[in-house]
Amino acid sequence: MNRDRRQLVLMLAPYLAGLALLVLLPATATMTMAFTHTDLIATSEFIGLDNFAELARDPAVHAAVGNSLSYLAYSVPLRLVLAVGLALLLHRRTRGAGTARAAVLLPGAVPELAYGLMWLWLLNPLQGPVNQLLLLGGENGRTMFGTLPPQWLTDPEDARAGIVLMSLFTIGETFVIVLTARLALPPEAYEIAELEGARAGQVLRRVTLPLLAPVLAVLVLRDTVASLQASFIPALVVTNGGPPPYATTYLSLVIYQEAFEYLRYGYAAAVAALTLILTVMAVLIQWRLLRRWAYHGLAGMGTHRLWG
């Protein structure tokens, strides 16, 4: 047993080393700075919980927490549903499926600045294709739903919706992971469902989703985590944190600004700590909800520990 156990540990070692060296250690270093006044240039003094006291009063942080949480609430479910839907649509060999898969992945590969620019065009309030489309069915400058077209870049609500919309096009990662998980599901399970005359919805609910449950659970958690630190570059290009004062200021943007523009590293670390706490809380809540559901399924048929 020893030889195998040693090898297993070796197999895990690079990752653990990376994790410790590149994430855990740096993260700890930063987090300790949350209790200091650090400006990266000269001083660094311990100030206890002052940073936290300040961020409790900081309107930017308030707004960012609200924005990040609302982004999480909308984007996580929407992204997941869309990614799963697309993965299930495209997992089979049909004409055009390959192209479509590549198409879904591609937005994630477009450089962020260009991607932001593209959305700036798309969401252009006057001439943007998105609004042009919305105006198609309507008349008198109203959309097909009879509402005024959204002001993606100037109205706070619409701007946040715009950011969520943007996020829906970068689901490549979730999509690919669901797709590969779906490909690994046993065809026999589907034959059984087919024989029983299960409708598409029932197959989804009773076979596919439960079998994918562990993967989906992980993806939900990951997306939650990611959405609380959503890459701010496209958002920055498109809305620059506004419309004012803080309509699309997310936590990640606050951290970056405080740390590297205002050189308030200690304070940024406190915001990062806050983000971390929020994320861990969100993840724990979700995990409680997901755990029972995700226990079986793909993992259910899993192997037992062998060399343990």
Add this chain to the structure above:
Amino acid sequence: MTPPGRAPAPHRRRRAYGAAAVTVIFLSPLLLLLTGSLREPGQPPVIAPPLIPDSVGTAAYDQAIHEGDLVRAAANSMIVAAVGVPLSLLVASLAGFALTQLPRRVTATVIALSMLAMTVPATALLLPRFVLFRTLHLTDTLVPLIAPALIATSPLYPVIYYLAFRAIPADSYDLCRLADLTPMQTWRRMALPQVRPVTAGLAALTFVLTWSNVLDPMVYLYDRAVFTLPLALRALAAMDPHNQPVFLAAAVLTTLPALLVIGVAQHRFLHAYGPEGAP
């Protein structure tokens, strides 16, 4: 060769239409970038480029390659990807495999740590990592850009591998144990080949992440000679608005290798064992 699918014809047709619609929805916005890049640089900026370009020219591409020093940047990016992506997949799959075999407590801990690692905002890591690489005298080399391969580029990927390896029937593991395979051999001969779709998918994702990594090079790279594509692109993005086509051309050029990798990888998704891709 396409084996007879089980779905009856109308089903398949509907799926084909769906695929076409998805392609259109996801690709047409990107067309804007393409047509934007085909405009003549130096003209007044437009509100948005037309979907169908009025005049087509590649002047922007020439200028981009020249001013952005894209060839050298691409070479640097290639080096990073060529070393980083395989290394990252190796780390991820080895770790994912080990997790299926180690005691449950270890697994749970490592997965929790991975989740925690994903939780840490990237900006919070920037400075300590800089200090770390600086201490190791590795700034201004490509090493810090390859280093994230050690955490599998994203701590999500070992977990995904873990789930994939877990889904392999226990029998297959038993077989390998009977044949006295070491965990390493089991990983290489039995487990890894069975999760090829996962490897292909994660290869594409890892490549995209590595290829478009901009925060790390921004901090670690000083010398223009080691700039990677995202940095070169960032420089071009700072150009005046009338030179936007140049930036877009560079963006398109930057995207092309990723497109290639995605295309190849997605081809591999299909290549699973079994009628529907399942083992």
Add this chain to the structure above:
Amino acid sequence: MTAGLILRGVHLTRGTIPALRGIDLTVARGELLVVLGPSGAGKSSLLRAVAGLDRITAGTVAIGGRDVTALRPGQRNVSMVFQSYSLLPHLTVADNIAFGHRIRGADRRAAADRAAAAAASVGCADLLARRPHQLSGGERQRVALARALVREPDVFLLDEPLAHLDAALRTSMRTEIRAVHDRLGTTTVHVTHDQSEAMALGDRIAVLRDGRIEQLGTPDEVWHRPRTRYVASFVGAPGMNLLPADGPLRPPGTAAGAELGVRPEHVTVIAAGSTTDGAIGEVERVEVLGEDALVHLRLGAHAVVARVPARTRPAPGDRVTVHVADEHLHAFDAITGERIPLPAEAATR
């Protein structure tokens, strides 16, 4: 009354391999047809064609008088046991069995009750809460059977549903299948390798070979009047001994190019010398199977197997006289393999 199941000119290709090549088959409503055939003959493919799991490349399938060729499996109302059980890994035994009912919108309680009853009928009542990977092979197979039997379809398709069960359980499951079948009067196609199962269970037996039906008849017919040499040698454990007509056994009036067949059960072995009526052979090997023994004999250049009571078996190396009554001989065309009526047989007609 319309037939329960009709296949006409059914062809099916799996991958590049033609698994079925022209199956014409009519199963009466309420009939239990057993399908026999060597490994790879296309038995599972036949069931899959009926269920609609694989698209047939030619021909038509009708169930209960309804052409289902173009219908999806779910629309065909068949219930199937897969050769490899095929349980849903994420469901408990109870949920696996109740799956079909739940899909059809049955109330959770009612479905659970029926599942429990079905599990009890296959002796798995205490496994309801387990998941498939926690079951032994035979237990999985029984759960799969329960899942199929719990429904009331137009056709049962059972692919070696008892292969992993012990003899006792197999007998009782066989009875259970028959009982369900008789109670519901459901047309059933049952694939098995077990001869006694085939004989005991089947109203008729279809012998499949290389994607074609070699013989279709009652167990009696298949046993006593194999239509071809192949069926003769395939049915029975072991199958008929086949010898050239000019070999050691030489019944009167056999065509020259024929081959003779005789079941091991009909080969009488007597200690050599006690009578001269028969050929002289040597015992090569003896296998005892409980009450009976298989005696492997060498008659000149030919190998012959005899099934004799274990108590009176000869010992290896013994020289014995081998005797076969004329009425137990079968003749087949040496080239086509088709059955040729023998005088003795012709007389009984």
Add this chain to the structure above:
Amino acid sequence: MTAGLILRGVHLTRGTIPALRGIDLTVARGELLVVLGPSGAGKSSLLRAVAGLDRITAGTVAIGGRDVTALRPGQRNVSMVFQSYSLLPHLTVADNIAFGHRIRGADRRAAADRAAAAAASVGCADLLARRPHQLSGGERQRVALARALVREPDVFLLDEPLAHLDAALRTSMRTEIRAVHDRLGTTTVHVTHDQSEAMALGDRIAVLRDGRIEQLGTPDEVWHRPRTRYVASFVGAPGMNLLPADGPLRPPGTAAGAELGVRPEHVTVIAAGSTTDGAIGEVERVEVLGEDALVHLRLGAHAVVARVPARTRPAPGDRVTVHVADEHLHAFDAITGERIPLPAEAATR
């Protein structure tokens, strides 16, 4: 000579279920032991315990005189056929068979040649290039068998390796297994549900029940002297009829609390009235199995099965006289189920 395989007090728990509860077993070197037992009895668990795939909770395992209890499976040098085949989906048939050899560093060509030979011996020579999902159930099983037989281990562990094969193939595979076993002289543990396979193949038979060995003996012993009522009823298809000693059959000198057993093969059925020596029963149902028929009789309150030649079978509803020779009767303690010597038996000792 050391024993090929020794298990002492082996306990094994799967999940929370005690699958083996105290197995003591010695298999001689070169012996072929057949394991019989009902579904869920622990047969597969026994093989897994020997292979080391599951850690035993108590006891020791020794292979070829070497205590392997603490060794990992790979160090035990066993070769196994899994009940569910366990083929690797990404490898071709050839590579699946060659898997073990390639791992051990065998030259690619040599391994391929051996794989081809092994495939040919199980009749899969033309499937070498296919992948498992392109095979029929029986073909998969044969490939699994080939993969096990291609090696030369200290112990073969075969878990129902022939379950999905037709009778003809099963007979020839059985011969193949025996041949390999005889050639290599390898200790073999073979799980099967097929009685004739057990009888034909096994040097000895172990009957497992609920994780314990109920009887261990030669096929003859198990058949003729079942150690318990359970073995009596389990072995045979169908097993022994069991009747109370004060029931319709009443041999001289039976203890009051005993149960009598008689194999269906030994129940003689004669048209009622032709003789008065025996009990009178009524025929309830008749199953024809080729040459034989099973006659289900009712003797007063008791059900009895008789195996009679199909030609002389009675019809359902017939009233018949049932006779059993005394020497064919077995007696068991009604409470413990243990065998009780009968006078007739005692005499033959």
Add this chain to the structure above:
Amino acid sequence: GCADTAEQTADPVSLLVAGTPDELAAYRALAAAYEQATPGARVTLIEASTAKDLMTKVSTSIAGNSPPDLFLINYRNYGQFAVKGALAPVTARLAASASLHEQDFYPQAMGAFRWQGEQMCLPQNISSLAVYYNRTLFKQYEVAEPAAGWHWNDLVATAQALTRDAGGRTVRAGEPETAGTPVAVHGLGIAPELIRMAPLIWSNGGDIVDDPNAPTRLTLDTPQAREVMQDFLELPRIGVVPSDVEVEAQDYEARFAAGKLAMFVSSRRVTTAFRAITGFEWDVAPLPQYRAPANILHSDAYCMTRTSANQDAAWRFLEYALSDPGATLMAKTGRTVPSRISVATSAAFLSPGTPPGRSQIFLDTIPALRPVPTIATWPEIEDATGKVLENAFFHGDPLDKVIRDLDAATRTVFERGAASR
């Protein structure tokens, strides 16, 4: 101060700069020219693309104890470094220099980089606000071109005269007959930012902070400042500036380049971009005033890091970079107004024949230039006020509320700034 002066060919001098590709190319040319002019010297250019990237690089590298020897920074950001002692003063070196003299540079620029009596950095350029205008439009609608000394009200009137619909008719907000008519050309584009209002407030005799040397709060509640704010925030109501939606659809710069904006208040930066304009003629005019001429300083400077191990070599490079040939190289980009008087007044900057024809106004305004206060938290103050002002500008908040909000948003920031000095 532990530099090895003897060794000329020691470590190369590292210079961190940010800019567009053409600016970076100019720096590269500068470095090359220096290396050629000074045998054995080497310069390593560290290129960032934007000012933000530069800040990130400077801060991480200083924190990581590997700062560049020199970096280029805007004086509005330089306060954080000056205050925290990250910079090496150059007062003594300048005094001792044979080639560089204080009087070679515009004092307004030099002053902005002086901190507690020390010259912390040497300015590379000196820019200011100007009104870019579309001369073709002025001619077409026969509106008089702006002249030096014009008043804010003149600007507004001019803007009104130039705000036209697609048919060329003037559009006036509030006039019923033109209500709802889409505006094709707006009269004026000006970003609602503190640094745009500041010169106007100064011009009106007010100030933006209580004490320019040690600011503790904004003083926008003075009558002088109020008047300017009032006028400024009125612009959208008058309808001469594009609405927020229109700005988001097309920003001022693009709007001007597209000929849809008659006047645009900006610094020298946009010149290069506008030189690509072919569709119409354009020029620059001085910033309008209230009572007295006033303008705001835009300037970048070379700063030397205190922990640099190579300060002497760095200084030698500085001497070259700010010399006539060095400064001329940088002036050729056209983006900036050179801080070196001799170069600013040469053809290298004034570049006769290329627009803007009235480049001289950038020099003329120099005497009226004022810097914003040097305080560590100035970037934060700009961001915070920007948000309030943008809201007020486009949504028409009442003036009192705006001033209150501005004060509330900046008080603590000023406090922090004061604390860190």
